[in-house]
Amino acid sequence: MKPFPPYRIQVVKEIPITTRQQREDALARASYNMFDLPSNMVTIDLLTDSGTGAVSAAQEAAAAQADRSYAGSDSYYRFRAVLDEVTSYPHVFPVHQGRAAERVLFSSVLKAGQLSLSNTHFDTTRANVELLGAEARDLPCAEFWNLDSTEPFKGNVDLAALEDTLRSEGERVGQVLITITNNGGGGQPVSMANLRAVRALCDRYGVPFFLDAARFAENAWMVVQREAGYGHLTPREVARQAFALADGCVASLKKDGIAPMGAVIGLRDPEVAKRCEVNLIATEGFRTYGGLAAHDLERVARGVEEVLDPNYLRSREADAAYFAELVNRAGVDIVRPAGMHALYLNAGRLLQHIPPHGFPGHALASELYLAGGVRCVELGSLYLGTFDEDHNLVTPAPFELVRVAIPRRTYTQAHLEYVADVLADVAKNPTRVASYRVVDAPPVLRHFNLTLERIPPRP
Ligand SMILES: *Cc1c(COP(=O)(O)O)cnc(C)c1O
Numbered sequence: 001m002k003p004f005p006p007y008r009i010q011v012v013k014e015i016p017i018t019t020r021q022q023r024e025d026a027l028a029r030a031s032y033n034m035f036d037l038p039s040n041m042v043t044i045d046l047l048t049d050s051g052t053g054a055v056s057a058a059q060e061a062a063a064a065q066a067d068r069s070y071a072g073s074d075s076y077y078r079f080r081a082v083l084d085e086v087t088s089y090p091h092v093f094p095v096h097q098g099r100a101a102e103r104v105l106f107s108s109v110l111k112a113g114q115l116s117l118s119n120t121h122f123d124t125t126r127a128n129v130e131l132l133g134a135e136a137r138d139l140p141c142a143e144f145w146n147l148d149s150t151e152p153f154k155g156n157v158d159l160a161a162l163e164d165t166l167r168s169e170g171e172r173v174g175q176v177l178i179t180i181t182n183n184g185g186g187g188q189p190v191s192m193a194n195l196r197a198v199r200a201l202c203d204r205y206g207v208p209f210f211l212d213a214a215r216f217a218e219n220a221w222m223v224v225q226r227e228a229g230y231g232h233l234t235p236r237e238v239a240r241q242a243f244a245l246a247d248g249c250v251a252s253l254k255k256d257g258i259a260p261m262g263a264v265i266g267l268r269d270p271e272v273a274k275r276c277e278v279n280l281i282a283t284e285g286f287r288t289y290g291g292l293a294a295h296d297l298e299r300v301a302r303g304v305e306e307v308l309d310p311n312y313l314r315s316r317e318a319d320a321a322y323f324a325e326l327v328n329r330a331g332v333d334i335v336r337p338a339g340m341h342a343l344y345l346n347a348g349r350l351l352q353h354i355p356p357h358g359f360p361g362h363a364l365a366s367e368l369y370l371a372g373g374v375r376c377v378e379l380g381s382l383y384l385g386t387f388d389e390d391h392n393l394v395t396p397a398p399f400e401l402v403r404v405a406i407p408r409r410t411y412t413q414a415h416l417e418y419v420a421d422v423l424a425d426v427a428k429n430p431t432r433v434a435s436y437r438v439v440d441a442p443p444v445l446r447h448f449n450l451t452l453e454r455i456p457p458r459p
Contacts, residue, residue, distance in 0.1 A: 002318065003311070003314040003315040003317075003318040004315055005312070005315045005409065006309060006311035006312055006315065007056065007312075007409065009054075010057060015043055015044070016040050016041060016042065016043060016373070017043060017373075018041055018043065018373050020370065020371075022041065023041065023369060023370050023373055024370060026038070026041040027366065027369060027370060028454075031439070031450075031451035031452060032362075032366060032436060032451070032452035032453070032454060033449075033450055033451060033452065034047060034365060034366075034369070034375055034376075034377050035047075035377075035447075035448050035449075037369070037375060041373070042369075042373060042374075042375045043372065043373030043374065044372070044373065044374045044375070044411065044415055044418065044419055045375050045407070046342075046374060046375060046376045046404045046405050046406065046407070046419065047375045047376060047377055047405060048377075048405045048407075049255055049341045049342060049405040049406060049407050049408060050252065050254045050255055050405075051254035051259070051260045051261060052405075052407035052408075052410060053258040053259075053303075053407050053408030053409055053410060054258075054407075054408065054409040054410050055258065055259070055260070055299060055303075056258075056302070056303075056306060056409075058302055058306070059258075059259070059298070059299045059302045059303060059306075060299075062078075062298035062299065062301070062302045063295035063296075063298045063299050064295075065298065066293075066294035066295040066297065066298045067294055068293070068294045069294075070286060070288075070289070071286055071288055072288055073288060073289065073294055073297075075289075075294040075295075075297040075298050075301075076094070076288040076289060076294075076297060078297070078298065078301045079094055079297040079298075079300060079301045080092060081301070082301040082302075082304050082305060083264055083266065083301075083304065085240075086216075086236065086239055086240060086243065086304060086308075087240075087243040087249060087264075087266040088240060088243055088244050089243065089248060089249070089266030089267055089268055090267075090268060090270075090273075091248075091265075091266065091267040091268070091270065091273035091276075091277075092264060092265070092266050092267075093264065093265045093266075093273075093276060093277065093280055093287055093290050094262065094263070094264060094288075094289060094290035094291075094292050094297060094300075095262075095263040095264065095265055095280065095284055095290045095291060095292070096261060096262070096263065096284060096285075096290065096291030096292055097252055097254060097261060097262065097263045098124065098212075098214060098250060098251065098252025098253075098254070098263045099124040099125075099127075099128060099252075100263065100283075100284055100291060101250035101251070101252070101263045101264065101265045102124060102125050102128040102212075102250050103128050103131075103283075104265060104276050104279045104280050104283070104284065105210070105248070105250050105265055105267075105272075105276060106128050106129060106132055106134070106175075107132060107279060108272055108275035108276045108279060109174055109175050109208060109272060110129065110132050110134045110174040110175060111132070111133075111134070111174060112132060112133030112134060113133060113134065113135075113172070114134045114135070114172055114173065114174035114175075115134065115135050115137055115165070115169055115172050115173045115174060116129045116134055116135070116136050116137065116174060116175050116176075116177055117137050117139060117157075117162060117165055117166075117173060117175070117176045117177070118136065118137070118138055118139070118157070118176070118177045118178065118179060118212075119138070119139065119140050119141070119155055119156060119157040119178055119179055119182050119185060119190060120138045120140055120179055120182050120183075120184035120185040121136045121138060121177070121179070121184065122179060122183050122184050122212060122214075123184070123383075123445070123447075125177070125179070125212060127444065127445060134174060137165070138184075139157050139158045139161040139162055139165065140154075140155075140156075140157065140158060140182070140185050141153075141154065141155075141156040141157065141158045141159075141194075142158065143156075144156075144182075144185050144186075144188070145398070147186075147333070147335045147336065147346060147399060148333070148336055149336065150336050150337045151337075152189070152191075152222075152226040152227070152337065153188065153189055153190060153191040153194060153226070153227070154182075154185065154186065154188035154337075155179070155180070155181050155182030155185055155186075155187075155188035155189050155190040155219075156190050156191055156194040157176075157178060157190070157194060157198060159194070159197050159198070159201070162176070162198065162201055163201055166201060166202075166204075166205040166207060167205070170205075173205070173207050174207070174208075175207065175208050175209075175210060176198060176201075176202055176207055176208070176209045176210070177210050177211075177212055178190060178194075178195065178198055178209070178210075178211055178212070178246075179211075179212040179214075180195075180211055180212070180213055180214075180215060180216060180219035180242065181215045181218055181219045181222070181339055181340070181341070183214065183215070183341070184379075186335035186339065186344045186401075187215075187335075187339030187340065187341050187342050187344065188335075188339055189218070189219045189222035189223065189226070189339065190219060191223065191226075191227050192223055192227060192230065192238070192241065192242065192245075193227070195242055195245045195246075196245060198245075199245045199246070202247075208247045208248070208269070208272075209245075209246050209247050210246055210247060210248050210249055210250065211242065211243065211246045211248075211249040211250075211251070212249070212250055212251070213242075213243070213249045213250070213251035213256075214251055214252040214253075214254075214255040214256065215255050215256050215340070215341055216239050216242065216243070216249075216251060216256055217235055217239060217256040217307040217308050217313060218256060218313070218316070218339070218340040218341060219239075219242065220235040220236070220238035220239040220242065220308075221235045221238075221310075221313040221314075221317060221340070222317075222339070222340065223238045223242075224238055225317070234308075234310060235308050235310060235313055236308045239308065243266065247267070247268050247269060248265070248266050248267035248268055248269070248272070249264070249265070249266045250263070250264075250265055251263060251264050251266075253300045253303065253304065255341065256303075256304070256307045257299075257300045257303040257304050257307070258303035258306060258307055258408050258409070259296060259299040259300040259303045260296065260299065261292065261293075261296045262292055262296050262297070262299070262300040264300075265280075307408075313340075316340055316406075316408065317340050319406065319413065319416065320338050320339065320340050320341075320343070320406060321338055322413060322416065323338075323343060323406065323416045323419075323420065324338035324343055326416065326417060326420035327343060327345065327420055327423060329420070329424075330420050330421075330423045330424035330427050331350075331424065331427040331428075332345055332346070332350055332423055332427050333345075333346040333349055333350070334346060335401065340406075341405060341406060342403050342404055342405040342406060343403075343404045343406075344379065344401045344402070344403055344404075345364060345401060345402040345403075345404060345423075346399070346400075346401060347360040347361040347363070347364040347365075347378070347380065347400045347401060347402050348360050348361070348380070348399060348400030348401075350364065350427060350430055351363055351364060351400075351430050351433055352430075353430070353431050353457070354433070354435045355435075356380075356381045356385070356393060356396035356397070356400065357381070357392070357393040357396070358435025358436060358437075358455065359378065359380065359381055359382050359400075359435065359436045359452075360380065360400040360435075361378030361379065361380030361381070361382065361383075361400045361401055361402050362378040362380070362382050362436050362452070363433050363434060363435050363436060364378070364402050364426070364433065365377055365378050365402045366434070366436070366454075367426045367433045367434075368402075368419075368422055368423060368426060371422050371425055371426055372418070372419070372421075372422030372425075374419050374422055376402055376403060376404045376405065377402070377403055377447070378400070378401065378402050378403075378447075379397075379399075379401045379402070379403050380396075380397045380399065380400035380401055380402075381393055381396040381397045381400060382438070382446070382447055382450065383397065383446075383447045384397035384398075385397050387438070387441065387446075391438040391439070391440065391441050392438075393438075404419070431457060432457060433457065434454050434455060434456050434457055435455045435457070436452045436453065436454060436455060437452060437453045437455055438450055438451075438452055439451045439452060439453050
């Protein structure tokens with residue numbers, strides 16, 4: 001039997017229906033930057049799965065009961081109870097969102113000139129490493145480079161490269177940070193075997209091992225489905241084992257916490273925890289709320305319980321798989337195999353008439369918006385390429401992708417079918433899709449702030 005969502009919809013929000021002309025005007029006003037589009041001009045918003053999931057009646061009920069005491073609030077103890085149980089870390093701090101967790105943790109463990117090694121650093125994660133004067137180095141496994149390979153754990157770190165780097169760089173390596181699932185790498189999961197091997201290497205070389213665990217539940221679910229020896233476990237048991245392998249974690253809970261806001265830092269080492277705590281109190285908030293309003297502590301605590309429900313995870317995986325099938329039927333390739341939080345469209349392959357300096361990923365994302373009011377974002381040369389001072393592309397990204405995120409519990413299969421129909425229309429006449437030119441861009445976090453110009457295709 002086909003899996004179905006283990007909930008019914010009790011509260012809904014209307015979505016805007018617009019005309020092509022309105023969308024043309026809106027995108028031009030936004031200088032062709034998806035982040036500058038007002039959401040009241042977006043019909044289906046697949047920009048991100050972060051903070052965009054639907055909250056449950058139980059989360060809202062808990063939020064209504066929140067205790068706003070500055071220190072030691074009931075809401076904090078409920079948050080602690082849930083996070084302690086799942087992560088097993090003796091030191092757990094709430095933080096307002098993932099990037100704050102990164103800043104607080106990294107500034108307590110990394111020094112300027114040191115190295116952070118990862119399967120793939122997420123964009124804010126890389127920025128927080130680099131802001132400390134340290135270097136973020138990605139070591140994804142070999143299968144990661146083959147978009148069409150259906151290997152089950154393409155999120156793994158390259159263990160041989162990790163060991164080589166640990167050996168050759170010695171003391172320079174300040175931390176190993178494994179992202180589960182690998183958001184920057186196609187949303188692919190990391191196997192438990194890979195995490196165990198990372199643990200052993202970090203023990204051998206005396207380097208702390210942290211998880212960037214924004215999608216800990218989805219990673220656990222894919223381990224249950226795909227990894228030999230885990231099929232009999234619950235996703236909660238697998239998630240607990242994953243956290244137990246590491247020395248600590250940073251985790252945005254806007255993803256698998258199914259909350260509008262929130263994150264957590266978990267730590268074993270009391271000395272690192274002490275340093276983090278001082279930084280947290282000085283910059284985020286007292287240790288029992290960490291920059292979060294009490295109602296958000298409650299939503300997070302409840303969300304972390306709900307996300308581990310196997311019926312929910314099964315239905316979410318089925319949605320992503322169904323969406324992937326529709327996209328493939330529309331004639332568009334994705335990074336295989338489909339993960340759970342997003343599909344990554346292979347725009348480079350679809351729009352072969354657009355060279356990297358015309359930004360095929362951005363071209364496809366823009367066309368999806370113009371054709372159907374669907375918002376998503378490129379992960380290609382705009383995001384990962386290097387540019388000269390006049391904003392000309394110097395080194396293209398290895399792939400020209402578009403990330404189509406799937407917010408949790410938010411859209412029905414009919415919405416996904418609509419998106420696939422829009423994509424199918426675009427894919428029928430790929431040579432009609434326009435390319436783009438960068439007009440202006442800041443040197444850091446470029447993709448959020450750039451402005452572009454549209455270059456219509458030759459008739
Ligand atoms: C979203 C995300 C972050 C940053 O979290 P925010 O809550 O958006 O600040 C860090 N790492 C990964 C893998 C993420 O997906």
